[in-house]
Amino acid sequence: MNDMSRLERVVETKNIKMECRDCQVYYGETHAIKDVNVDIEEKTVTAFIGPSGCGKSTFLRCLNRMNDTIATARVEGSFRLDGEDIYDRRVDPVQLRAKVGMVFQKPNPFPKSIYDNVAYGPRIHGLARNKAEMDEIVEKALRRGALWNEVKDRLDAPGTGLSGGQQQRLCIARAIATEPEVLLMDEPCSALDPIATAQVEELIDELRQNYSVVIVTHSMQQAARVSQKTAFFHLGNLVEFGETGQIFTNPVDPRTESYITGRIG
Amino acid sequence: MTDLSANAAPAKRHGASLLEQNARTRRRNRAEARFRGYGIAAIAVGLAMLLVLVFNIVSKGVGAYSQTFVTLEVELQESKLDKKGNRDIEEIKKVSTFGYAPLINSAFAAAVKEGGLETKLKAKDQAGILSKSAPAQLRDYVIANPDKIGETVSFRFLANSRVDGYLKGRVTRDSIANDKSISAEQLDFVDQLAAAGILKKTFNPDFILGSDASDQRPESAGIGVSMVGSLFMMLVVLALSLPIGVAASIYLEEFAPKNWFTDVIEVNISNLAAVPSIVFGILGLAVFINYMHLPMSAPLVGGLVLTLMTLPTIIISTRASLKAVPPSIRDAALGVGASKMQAVFHHVLPLAAPGILTGTIIGLAQALGETAPLLLIGMVGFIASNPPDSIAAGLLSPNSAMPAQIYEWAKRADPAFYERAWGGIIILLVFLVTMNTLAVILRRRFERRW
Numbered sequence: 001m002n003d004m005s006r007l008e009r010v011v012e013t014k015n016i017k018m019e020c021r022d023c024q025v026y027y028g029e030t031h032a033i034k035d036v037n038v039d040i041e042e043k044t045v046t047a048f049i050g051p052s053g054c055g056k057s058t059f060l061r062c063l064n065r066m067n068d069t070i071a072t073a074r075v076e077g078s079f080r081l082d083g084e085d086i087y088d089r090r091v092d093p094v095q096l097r098a099k100v101g102m103v104f105q106k107p108n109p110f111p112k113s114i115y116d117n118v119a120y121g122p123r124i125h126g127l128a129r130n131k132a133e134m135d136e137i138v139e140k141a142l143r144r145g146a147l148w149n150e151v152k153d154r155l156d157a158p159g160t161g162l163s164g165g166q167q168q169r170l171c172i173a174r175a176i177a178t179e180p181e182v183l184l185m186d187e188p189c190s191a192l193d194p195i196a197t198a199q200v201e202e203l204i205d206e207l208r209q210n211y212s213v214v215i216v217t218h219s220m221q222q223a224a225r226v227s228q229k230t231a232f233f234h235l236g237n238l239v240e241f242g243e244t245g246q247i248f249t250n251p252v253d254p255r256t257e258s259y260i261t262g263r264i265g
Numbered sequence: 266m267t268d269l270s271a272n273a274a275p276a277k278r279h280g281a282s283l284l285e286q287n288a289r290t291r292r293r294n295r296a297e298a299r300f301r302g303y304g305i306a307a308i309a310v311g312l313a314m315l316l317v318l319v320f321n322i323v324s325k326g327v328g329a330y331s332q333t334f335v336t337l338e339v340e341l342q343e344s345k346l347d348k349k350g351n352r353d354i355e356e357i358k359k360v361s362t363f364g365y366a367p368l369i370n371s372a373f374a375a376a377v378k379e380g381g382l383e384t385k386l387k388a389k390d391q392a393g394i395l396s397k398s399a400p401a402q403l404r405d406y407v408i409a410n411p412d413k414i415g416e417t418v419s420f421r422f423l424a425n426s427r428v429d430g431y432l433k434g435r436v437t438r439d440s441i442a443n444d445k446s447i448s449a450e451q452l453d454f455v456d457q458l459a460a461a462g463i464l465k466k467t468f469n470p471d472f473i474l475g476s477d478a479s480d481q482r483p484e485s486a487g488i489g490v491s492m493v494g495s496l497f498m499m500l501v502v503l504a505l506s507l508p509i510g511v512a513a514s515i516y517l518e519e520f521a522p523k524n525w526f527t528d529v530i531e532v533n534i535s536n537l538a539a540v541p542s543i544v545f546g547i548l549g550l551a552v553f554i555n556y557m558h559l560p561m562s563a564p565l566v567g568g569l570v571l572t573l574m575t576l577p578t579i580i581i582s583t584r585a586s587l588k589a590v591p592p593s594i595r596d597a598a599l600g601v602g603a604s605k606m607q608a609v610f611h612h613v614l615p616l617a618a619p620g621i622l623t624g625t626i627i628g629l630a631q632a633l634g635e636t637a638p639l640l641l642i643g644m645v646g647f648i649a650s651n652p653p654d655s656i657a658a659g660l661l662s663p664n665s666a667m668p669a670q671i672y673e674w675a676k677r678a679d680p681a682f683y684e685r686a687w688g689g690i691i692i693l694l695v696f697l698v699t700m701n702t703l704a705v706i707l708r709r710r711f712e713r714r715w
Contacts, residue, residue: 066596109597124603178601
């Protein structure tokens with residue numbers, strides 16, 4: 001947070017929410033992420049772009065320790081959320097994931113009712129004391145997820161019965177119902193049609209008012225549309241990280257230029 | 266097609282016209298038709314075998330459900346049963362079954378007289394067509410109802426197995442030539458009684474509800490008590506193998522680290538599923554009976570042995586259904602901050618439940634039909650027990666199980682038992698088919714809701 005180099009860019013500087021330094025990830029023998037340094041700013045959408053297999057999803061999953069579930073994965077380096085090392089021995093990943101929520105590539109609602117999908121997180125974290133409070137949390141999350149008007153009459157219907165775009169918005173509502181501080185999105189629109197994609201993108205832009213959003217995407221247009229900061233990954237390296245406008249109009253690294261102009265990737 | 270020269274028109278490569286099949290296509294289509302033929306033939310053979318099996322079992326076993334009864338009016342003579350006339354139950358109990366035989370003899374005499382039947386048989390030989398259980402049946406009735414002494418009561422006695430076999434066509438006049446237990450005159454008498462409506466073949470609920478009987482009385486043997494034995498065994502199996510199996514699978518599938526040790530466990534579980542059941546039987550004999558001194562022939566021990574046998578089946582099917590739950594559900598739960606255990610118990614387990622249930626039912630059905638291990642722990646053999654009067658007795662008192670009972674009947678000499686073995690198989694199959702159908706219905710109903 002008191003990184004001296006930041007002071008040079010006074011104009012756009014916001015508080016840094018997550019600070020990642022010298023990050024390495026290994027899958028067994030494979031070195032998947034090499035020396036990555038990224039800062040996630042508060043109330044900003046940060047996009048990770050890069051070709052398939054470049055490690056952007058892997059890196060994203062490090063931010064809320066979802067890689068813990070993969071037995072062979074080994075993470076090194078410093079990941080700090082508000083200055084606290086999230087890989088500290090004392091940190092319970094469960095508490096971390098309440099602060100750093102996640103939306104996955106494929107919409108994965110629980111095979112339960114829409115209401116229960118959204119209420120699940122608040123319920124296990126004990127965020128509501130009674131039914132009325134829970135109703136309020138669910139409604140708020142669904143409203144912020146831009147889904148309330150479509151489902152308010154059928155909250156008891158199964159979440160799996162919604163369309164793909166609605167399911168993804170339900171997953172977003174489910175993720176924000178626990179009031180996370182950072183929201184990680186792993187290619188949230190890759191399974192959606194253009195209309196649903198537009199709705200989700202609009203939603204991401206609104207979420208920026210309250211959260212830090214990190215989005216992994218294959219679509220460079222999407223990155224350009226929704227993000228303020230962009231990180232370009234290639235073969236496990238962070239090639240370039242900066243203002244989205246600068247990355248897309250005036251990339252420093254020739255590899256970035258090749259990728260965004262479509263010559264590689 | 267064979268023309269590979271450069272100037273051949275490319276259009277010719279796949280034959281001239283789409284409207285006619287070329288040789289290769291015809292060959293492929295013929296091969297496919299042949300393969301379908303094989304498949305249909307295989308299914309037809311299987312179905313034919315099944316039909317033969319079902320027909321065989323039903324035709325041989327259906328006889329066990331009807332039995333020949335003789336209805337007689339018996340005068341419960343006070344002079345024979347309660348000489349002092351004080352209705353003292355202890356005194357009445359002193360009259361043994363031999364004391365009741367004369368009552369039956371005179372009941373036959375009365376029936377012959379009333380029906381105007383002509384027979385040269387002595388009273389004793391007339392009564393010989395009845396089951397040996399008849400005097401005991403009379404005695405039980407009198408002890409239960411001492412106030413009926415002196416009255417005339419109508420009784421339905423079992424005819425003995427030869428008479429029953431005669432009515433079912435199993436015993437013929439030729440086949441009894443060397444049979445000391447029945448004579449041609451008695452068969453004549455049977456014909457007369459049948460014509461008079463005194464002797465009838467009717468449905469016999471005691472076969473389904475009753476207990477086994479000794480070698481001399483196949484007509485009164487029933488499968489009911491061993492059914493209760495099977496029920497208690499299944500309760501033990503269910504109560505032990507479901508929680509242990511599910512807990513073991515959840516741990517192995519969701520929590521255990523993947524290393525050589527868990528690999529060894531996995532291989533061993535798969536191997537256990539293939540171990541012959543008799544091995545589990547001898548293990549049960551050695552451990553549960555000889556070492557732990559649990560009672561012989563008890564359904565508790567049978568249930569323990571069958572639990573050992575069923576566990577691998579349940580573990581394998583539970584692990585398979587846990588594996589079938591998509592990882593995205595686990596990710597979703599972990600992503601909103603559920604702990605691993607919450608993810609498993611709130612989301613994965615409910616989704617895997619139908620598969621677990623199906624596996625359990627199939628495991629139970631397998632255990633229900635298992636005979637070999639029961640041979641070794643003494644759940645086979647003539648165990649003349651009444652239905653247990655408490656749960657503890659049901660678990661600990663000697664009993665048999667359905668398949669063991671069937672085996673026991675099948676190895677006895679009297680062909681009348683043979684028929685009961687087939688009849689027992691029908692009941693066993695009804696249970697198994699019901700359980701398997703239930704498993705299929707559950708699977709269909711709850712299959713993949715995500």
